[in-house]
Amino acid sequence: MDLAVRAEQLRSERQPFVEATVVRAQPPTSAHSGDRALVLADGTIEGFVGGQCTESSVREASRTVLEQGESMLLRVLPAGSGEFPDTPGATIAVNPCMSGGATEIFLEPRMPPIVVAVFGDSPVAEAVGEFARRVDYSVEQILGTSVPAEASVVIVASHGGDEAGVIRAALDAGSRYVGLVASRTRGAAVLDDVEPTDEERARLRTPVGLDIGARTPAEIGLSIVADIVRVARSGGLARSSGESGRRVEVPRGTGPKPRTAVDPVCGMTVTITESTPHLVLAGRTVWFCCPGCRRRYEKDDVA
Structure with a gap:
């Protein structure tokens, strides 16, 4: 199996996964430095990083890596062993298998990029798209009132058109951040047409963007993307519950957590x-x- 090709396929399908690489291996473990595998969200391992006991530790650690969105250095040690040099910052898993040996495996999350869907062709809409791409977000254009199912963020920057219809479609699609570029007065009037519930209103933002005194389209676009980053980093775009700690967007369709x-x-x-x-x-x-x-x-x- 060509893991590079498989990884690209998973990215194109917007499936989260973990890249696992053996950094160090101590005999008699069956793994060797440089061995690699992909760990899918359901616990499936494609590739090789060690025997079944090691795989169990890698699966469990990968769940945490995907939930927190942070890399991990996993040290798998045989029971009763303290011979492997200590590595600050590593997570330790004791391997009860009789085969022995110790390994260090670097686990790196590969999460689908946040999708920012933009409605409108105004200069502000263009600026939002440009800045969003600069921070490696995926940008899609909304045509009509059809909101992409994977869009966690929807920005309405049309200065007219069916703004209320797009906002309603975004809320119904489950988008976590729906921003309208408008003054407070006009924004309130548009939201009255949307008639959001209290839960939906918590996902709405108008005027949208951080208050940085923005005046030009570029400055407004910057303030909007900066606010999206702030919310994303605080876990506000997360689509599934997880443990405490920094959380990242998990796309719809990922499926239930592995048992x-x-x-x-x-x-x-x-x-x-x-x-x-x-x-x-x-x-x-x-x-x-x-x-x-x-x-x-x-x-x-x-x-």
Whole structure:
């Protein structure tokens, strides 16, 4: 499998994933420095960064990486080992598998860019698009009142036209940030036509943009994109719940979070996928980090 081609495919499909790269490996681990894999949002691993116990640790850590949108250096150590040199800032996972060995794996989130949909062809609309692209956002033009389903941000900068219709379409589509370029008086009149609920009103902004004393179209565009960045960095564009910490946009269509279970033998939290080792006993499914723990559980259960 060509991971570079696969990664580009995931980006084109706007699917979040984690790039995992083995930085260091200590024998007898089966991984080697430079081994790579892609970890999808459902816990699927494509590529190779180690055996099943290591994969379990990588899956669990990747969930945190995707939720927080921050890279992580994961140190996977064999149980009872302290031989691997300490690395400040690393997250440690103890590997209960008997194969031994230690690895350091760098996990880097690859999130779809925030989509900013712009309605209008005014100079302010053009400036919003230019600044949004400069911060690596994806910019789309709204034609009619059809709002792209993936747009977390909608900016109405037409100075007329069916502004209320576009705003209503954006709210109905679930956009988290809907901004109208207008004076306070005219903006209030447009919102009266929209008739937003209290929850929808919390997603509306008019006048839109940070108050930086902007006068020119370029300055107004800058103030709008700066406010979008502020909201995005504070987690205001997040589409799914997550743990505390910095959150980033997760596009609709990502699907539910992967299920997890605790290995009853070693206590490791494992992400449940089709390849996760398991047993069905008396109608109950028991999940394991690796075949070794499953065999040990079977032996103890029989005994």
